[in-house]
Amino acid sequence: MIAVFIETRDRKPKKSSLEALSEAKRIARLMGLETAAVLAGAGLESLAPELGPYGLGRIFCLESPALADYSAQGYGRAICDLARETKPAAMFFAATAMGKDLAPRVAAGLGAGLASDCTKLAVKDGTLEFTRPIYAGKAILSFTLSSTPKIATLRPNVFPLAAPAAGAAAEVVKKAVDIPEGFIKGRVGEILKEESAEIDVTEADVVISGGRGMKGPENFVLLRELAALIPRSAVGASRSAVDSGWIGHQHQVGQTGKTVSPNLYLAFGISGAIQHLAGMSSSKYIVAVNKDPDAPIFKAVDYGIVGDLFEVIPHLKDELKKIAAE
Amino acid sequence: MNILVFVKRVPDTESRIRIQHQTMSIIEDGLNFVASPYDEFAVEEALRLKEARGGTVRVVCVGREDALPVLRKCLAMGADEAVLVKDDAPETYDGLRTARIIARTVEQKFAGTDLLLFGKQSVGADLSQVPAMTAELLGLPQANVVTKLEIGEGAGTALREVEGGIEKVVFSLPAVVSAQKGLNEPRYETLKGIMAAKKKEIPVVKLEDLGLGPEELAPKVVITGLDVPPERQAGKILRGDPAGTARELVALLHGEAKVI
Numbered sequence: 001m002i003a004v005f006i007e008t009r010d011r012k013p014k015k016s017s018l019e020a021l022s023e024a025k026r027i028a029r030l031m032g033l034e035t036a037a038v039l040a041g042a043g044l045e046s047l048a049p050e051l052g053p054y055g056l057g058r059i060f061c062l063e064s065p066a067l068a069d070y071s072a073q074g075y076g077r078a079i080c081d082l083a084r085e086t087k088p089a090a091m092f093f094a095a096t097a098m099g100k101d102l103a104p105r106v107a108a109g110l111g112a113g114l115a116s117d118c119t120k121l122a123v124k125d126g127t128l129e130f131t132r133p134i135y136a137g138k139a140i141l142s143f144t145l146s147s148t149p150k151i152a153t154l155r156p157n158v159f160p161l162a163a164p165a166a167g168a169a170a171e172v173v174k175k176a177v178d179i180p181e182g183f184i185k186g187r188v189g190e191i192l193k194e195e196s197a198e199i200d201v202t203e204a205d206v207v208i209s210g211g212r213g214m215k216g217p218e219n220f221v222l223l224r225e226l227a228a229l230i231p232r233s234a235v236g237a238s239r240s241a242v243d244s245g246w247i248g249h250q251h252q253v254g255q256t257g258k259t260v261s262p263n264l265y266l267a268f269g270i271s272g273a274i275q276h277l278a279g280m281s282s283s284k285y286i287v288a289v290n291k292d293p294d295a296p297i298f299k300a301v302d303y304g305i306v307g308d309l310f311e312v313i314p315h316l317k318d319e320l321k322k323i324a325a326e
Numbered sequence: 327m328n329i330l331v332f333v334k335r336v337p338d339t340e341s342r343i344r345i346q347h348q349t350m351s352i353i354e355d356g357l358n359f360v361a362s363p364y365d366e367f368a369v370e371e372a373l374r375l376k377e378a379r380g381g382t383v384r385v386v387c388v389g390r391e392d393a394l395p396v397l398r399k400c401l402a403m404g405a406d407e408a409v410l411v412k413d414d415a416p417e418t419y420d421g422l423r424t425a426r427i428i429a430r431t432v433e434q435k436f437a438g439t440d441l442l443l444f445g446k447q448s449v450g451a452d453l454s455q456v457p458a459m460t461a462e463l464l465g466l467p468q469a470n471v472v473t474k475l476e477i478g479e480g481a482g483t484a485l486r487e488v489e490g491g492i493e494k495v496v497f498s499l500p501a502v503v504s505a506q507k508g509l510n511e512p513r514y515e516t517l518k519g520i521m522a523a524k525k526k527e528i529p530v531v532k533l534e535d536l537g538l539g540p541e542e543l544a545p546k547v548v549i550t551g552l553d554v555p556p557e558r559q560a561g562k563i564l565r566g567d568p569a570g571t572a573r574e575l576v577a578l579l580h581g582e583a584k585v586i
Contacts, residue, residue: 071467072458072461072467072468073467073468076462096488096489097471097486097487097488097489097493098488100454100458100470100471101458101468101470101471102458104421104425104454104455104456104457104458104459104462105458105459105461105462105468107421107422107455107459108422108425108458108459108460108462108463109462111422112422112546113420113422113545113546113547114421114422114453114455114459114546115547116421116452116453116454116455117452117454124550129550131551133452133555134419134450134451134452135337135341135343135352135449135450135452136339136449136452137555138341138342138343138554138555139343139345139352139552139553139554139555140551140552140553140554140555141419141549141551141552142549142550142551142552143419143547143548143549143550143551144548144550145546145547145548146544146545146546146548147546184467185466185467185497185498185501186467186468186469186495186496186497186498186501187467187495187496187497188493188494188495189483189494189495189496190493190494191488191491191492191493191494192485192491192492192493192494198490199490200489200490202489203489203490205585206585206586230586248508249506249507249508250487250508252507254339255339255449256339256363256364256449256507257507259452263585264579264583264585264586273340274339274340274341274342275339275340281555281558282555284585285579285583285585286558286561287575287579293563293565298561298563299558299560300558300561301558301561301563302558302561302562302583303561303562303563303564303575303578303579303583304561304562304563304564305563305564305565305571305572305575306563306564306565307565307566307568307571308568311568312568312571312572314568315568315569315571315572315573316572316575316576318572319572319573319575319576319577320576320586322576323576323580323586
């Protein structure tokens with residue numbers, strides 16, 4: 001069995017969890033294994049119909065009032081108990097904030113190896129092989145894990161989402177989880193949303209980034225205006241823009257920021273320092289607009305415009321509006 | 327308050343990574359090694375907590391002797407003590423092995439620690455595994471990817487970054503906290519600090535003295551390949567008037583790449 005932990009938001013499975021589930025199905029088929037989903041929390045059964053079309057063997061619902069709020073300790077214990085009982089060959093998580101918080105606890109609890117933030121999985125001679133970028137994408141590491149189970153987190157936006165298919169409904173297996181009083185010593189007390197509920201750069205289909213060439217914080221509004229014209233897009237930034245205080249560090253793309261792999265990465269006024277290129281080089285298409293024809297970023301692009309971003313952006317907006325009107 | 331900070335020696339972020347294919351390892355010659363940038367936020371936070379509440383800041387590195395300059399830098403920033411847990415193994419990219427070494431070191435050498443601070447990940451292996459694994463092995467609560475930390479009597483709160491929002495984590499001490507950029511602005515070493523750090527002795531803990539079995543120290547990660555990413559093909563560069571180039575770019579993105 002390959003068990004996939006399903007993270008939910010607003011009582012719906014997260015897209016990145018469904019991507020992990022889709023990849024688990026593909027791998028399970030190659031290895032002749034069953035795929036199962038794992039949910040944790042309270043009152044989970046209403047989620048089962050969302051997962052049914054993925055053709056799962058079982059959906060495990062780990063239920064306890066103690067799991068109503070997320071805690072790495074509580075969720076970790078519940079998942080470790082399930083793993084000891086059902087002995088999965090592998091367990092997948094999405095490499096989201098929660099997945100990165102939780103998977104290492106499960107791995108350590110089980111004494112299992114963990115492959116973090118994978119961008120490719122393969123079956124070679126019957127063994128699961130993991131591939132992941134290291135040094136923020138300056139190198140690519142492939143490896144196997146000698147433990148059972150093998151645990152992996154899968155990078156969001158990389159693995160294709162399988163189309164749900166009609167089929168037999170999965171068996172819903174409810175597990176009451178026993179969490180002793182006082183076991184959980186830390187938990188999420190409150191979720192403080194940001195003022196603007198913007199989509200995160202790691203989850204966006206299109207990332208629109210600005211660098212030193214933006215000249216000041218006030219000009220990032222130009223990128224936000226572009227983002228408003230492109231569905232599922234987010235505004236990113238280079239380290240120098242963040243370190244200058246022009247935009248919050250949660251927007252930073254690069255080796256001391258976030259590693260992104262959107263369908264389209266648009267870089268405005270970014271010269272292309274190696275630590276920035278590392279964080280976005282796995283994007284499917286890369287575009288740069290820069291005044292300097294010798295800027296290193298042009299070596300990384302699919303398309304580039306040598307020109308003044310302040311002159312180009314208004315025309316880009318016009319062209320995008322035309323396409324939207326078509 | 328007794329604080330432990332864990333630091334790792336990594337190539338700086340300007341490094342170009344080259345591969346030694348026979349050994350499936352990176353070529354270290356010519357690289358400039360530094361304390362992992364996220365670890366500096368952890369050291370800074372420890373120093374600020376000490377300044378506000380008193381106590382001791384100890385910095386621990388698991389690694390080879392060539393990591394000593396990284397520990398000296400932390401001493402120069404103001405840490406009270408530094409300890410090297412000498413591990414001569416090459417980079418294993420295996421978080422569990424490191425977490426086991428750290429957890430055992432804490433149990434044997436640093437009982438009574440209130441707070442274990444880490445960077446959210448090393449810049450290099452990029453695992454984001456060791457803080458949470460250490461917390462699990464020691465039965466401690468955790469707050470990872472933290473941008474704000476408040477410590478009170480026997481408990482703390484931390485703000486942590488999640489997609490599209492911020493979570494407030496409440497926890498009792500002792501606890502594991504990992505630092506994200508934004509937590510603070512790390513201080514520079516002072517000349518006085520650098521001079522004092524030079525004179526400080528850095529005790530070395532031998533791996534074999536921790537009593538970990540060969541099974542516990544064997545990496546679970548079995549490397550099968552290491553390479554640099556394939557070069558991207560040369561792109562199409564547009565020049566000329568802003569209106570024309572913008573029109574052509576959007577046409578390419580819409581018609582050829584089909585990403586808009």
